[in-house]
Amino acid sequence: xxxxxxxxxxxxxxxxxxxxxxxxxxxxxxxxxxxxxxxxxxxxxxxxxxxxxxxxxxxxxxxxxxxxxxxxxxxxxxxxxxxxxxxxxxxxxxxxxxxxxxxxxxxxxxxxxxxxxxxxxxxxxxxxxxxxxxxxxxxxxxxxxxxxxxxxxxxxxxxxxxxxxxxxxxxxxxxxxxxxxxxxxxxxxxxxx
Amino acid sequence: xxxxxxxxxxxxxxxxxxxxxxxxxxxxxxxxxxxxxxxxxxxxxxxxxxxxxxxxxxxxxxxxxxxxxxxxxxxxxxxxxxxxxxxxxxxxxxxxxxxxxxxxxxxxxxxxxxxxxxxxxxxxxxxxxxxxxxxxxxxxxxxxxxxxxxxxxxxxxxxxxxxxxxxxxxxxxxxxxxxxxxxxxxxxxxxxxxxxxxxxxxxxxxxxxxxxxxxxxxxxxxxxxxxxxxxxxxxxxxxxxxxxxxxxxxxxxxxxxxxxxxxxxxxxxxxxxxxxxxxxxxxxxxxxxxxxxxxxxxxxxxxxxxxxxxxxxxxxxxxxxxxxxxxxxxxxxxxxxxxxxxxxxxxxxxxx
Ligand SMILES: [Zn+2]
Ligand SMILES: [Zn+2]
Numbered sequence: 042x043x044x045x046x047x048x049x050x051x052x053x054x055x056x057x058x059x060x061x062x063x064x065x066x067x068x069x070x071x072x073x074x075x076x077x078x079x080x081x082x083x084x085x086x087x088x089x090x091x092x093x094x095x096x097x098x099x100x101x102x103x104x105x106x107x108x109x110x111x112x113x114x115x116x117x118x119x120x121x122x123x124x125x126x127x128x129x130x131x132x133x134x135x136x137x138x139x140x141x142x143x144x145x146x147x148x149x150x151x152x153x154x155x156x157x158x159x160x161x162x163x164x165x166x167x168x169x170x171x172x173x174x175x176x177x178x179x180x181x182x183x184x185x186x187x188x189x190x191x192x193x194x195x196x197x198x199x200x201x202x203x204x205x206x207x208x209x210x211x212x213x214x215x216x217x218x219x220x221x222x223x224x225x226x227x228x229x230x231x232x233x234x
Numbered sequence: 235x236x237x238x239x240x241x242x243x244x245x246x247x248x249x250x251x252x253x254x255x256x257x258x259x260x261x262x263x264x265x266x267x268x269x270x271x272x273x274x275x276x277x278x279x280x281x282x283x284x285x286x287x288x289x290x291x292x293x294x295x296x297x298x299x300x301x302x303x304x305x306x307x308x309x310x311x312x313x314x315x316x317x318x319x320x321x322x323x324x325x326x327x328x329x330x331x332x333x334x335x336x337x338x339x340x341x342x343x344x345x346x347x348x349x350x351x352x353x354x355x356x357x358x359x360x361x362x363x364x365x366x367x368x369x370x371x372x373x374x375x376x377x378x379x380x381x382x383x384x385x386x387x388x389x390x391x392x393x394x395x396x397x398x399x400x401x402x403x404x405x406x407x408x409x410x411x412x413x414x415x416x417x418x419x420x421x422x423x424x425x426x427x428x429x430x431x432x433x434x435x436x437x438x439x440x441x442x443x444x445x446x447x448x449x450x451x452x453x454x455x456x457x458x459x460x461x462x463x464x465x466x467x468x469x470x471x472x473x474x475x476x477x478x479x480x481x482x483x484x485x486x487x488x489x490x491x492x493x494x495x496x497x498x499x500x501x502x503x504x505x506x507x508x509x510x511x512x513x514x515x516x517x518x519x520x521x522x523x524x525x526x527x528x529x530x531x532x533x534x535x536x537x538x539x540x541x542x543x544x545x546x547x548x549x550x551x552x553x554x555x556x557x558x559x560x561x562x563x564x565x566x567x568x569x570x571x572x573x574x575x576x577x578x579x580x581x582x583x584x585x586x
Contacts, residue, residue: 118278126277127400129275129400129401130278131278132272135404142401146401146462149401149460149462150405151463152462153393155392155393155404155462155463156465157464159390160383
């Protein structure tokens with residue numbers, strides 16, 4: 042058997058990976074196996090993983106419209122190029138391919154919402170966004186329950202928060218929020234009055 | 235004093251076997267993937283952009299309190315042997331080491347903290363520790379990340395978190411992995427079942443199986459599979475908890491092995507020691523296999539001529555790139571096998 046990595050040498054070792062109880066394996070020669078190393082960089086197999094996941098997605102949307110898909114205005118990468126390489130070209134790609142990436146992220150991670158750490162200069166904005174989302178879902182509930190007075194109040198609060206966000210987004214200078222303090226700030230809300 | 239020479243001639247700090255559960259877990263590695271806002275990811279940046287990004291990242295790192303004395307290795311200035319040593323120590327990935335312009339490896343004292351600049355992402359910050367320490371190692375890289383973030387503006391989206399070149403890393407950008415020595419489970423024939431259940435907990439398992447059942451030493455890597463939707467702490471904690479349970483199972487399997495086949499195992503362990511301490515030529519594969527057996531013997535108290543740290547050290551310093559560095563030039567395979575045998579003998583002699 043020929044090595045699946047270099048397609049040159051004889052494969053003598055089976056490299057196995059187990060994910061969700063499913064076993065995937067590659068037949069490798071000793072040299073390639075050593076390069077992959079028992080603790081080698083995970084990124085080397087991230088490409089194929091994405092391709093496999095996208096292969097599955099492609100089957101589902103076989104009759105999709107344009108073949109090359111959208112193009113990122115900042116770096117010029119097309120979605121089709123991403124599909125073959127598994128790598129995005131810049132941070133703006135995430136916004137450019139937002140609709141396409143969302144189901145992909147759900148497939149890879151099982152969710153599409155980040156709940157981990159936030160850069161300190163973005164903490165306030167991040168908190169406001171969370172607050173908007175919370176208010177919006179409360180608003181939906183109020184409307185479903187026909188509590189129109191409460192809904193109107195919630196709608197105004199959502200609008201106020203969104204205006205506040207739009208005004209801070211422009212002046213997004215790094216390091217403006219918080220100093221070197223340990224971050225356990227008291228949550229002060231002054232929009233109740 | 236931490237210099238390039240010390241790094242190349244001394245094994246990394248994590249081989250010491252001083253960390254918790256070192257009898258089963260060789261090392262823990264935690265890495266964060268980060269990119270700078272407003273710059274193309276490395277795969278789409280020009281050489282000039284890559285160099286500019288590298289210098290920005292390096293100057294931020296030079297100001298870190300956790301990286302005083304760190305070595306800044308610009309890859310175009312590194313020799314082929316240096317590159318291979320970095321790869322074998324897990325300080326650089328193979329493609330990165332051979333790659334083009336604008337790349338750098340940063341190595342902190344005793345290799346506790348290191349970084350790749352312009353690998354798949356602009357910054358890959360990592361900590362490698364002895365034994366089972368995902369939570370501690372995770373805290374350390376996050377603290378350094380916080381410090382760097384004062385000078386580096388990271389690409390971040392409020393819904394998807396830290397943005398990375400590959401969508402498999404998006405969100406926290408954290409990868410927590412442990413290298414486990416599971417020879418007892420492999421010998422006992424339970425490895426597939428145990429690893430199968432680990433993989434159902436959202437962790438991925440990688441390892442090598444040769445022709446024989448555990449030809450390549452029974453070493454396996456366990457790591458988190460997803461990076462989005464959980465906090466960094468939760469991810470590190472999950473790996474720590476599962477690897478801890480795995481270590482418990484491995485210890486049980488070793489004990490059973492010792493109980494049922496004590497004499498045979500003891501014979502095998504002593505033979506492995508004899509080969510290692512007397513061979514005049516030896517291949518990397520044979521060192522790995524014999525060292526793995528020896529490691530099991532040390533952990534079970536079947537042999538006291540060596541300690542775990544020495545066995546770990548053997549696994550690191552006998553790799554081809556290390557020998558190439560010590561030997562100078564391009565040694566032939568026979569020369570390498572000879573030099574490797576000398577090195578192993580010296581190593582074992584020094585701990586008697
Ligand atoms: Zn190969
Ligand atoms: Zn782009």
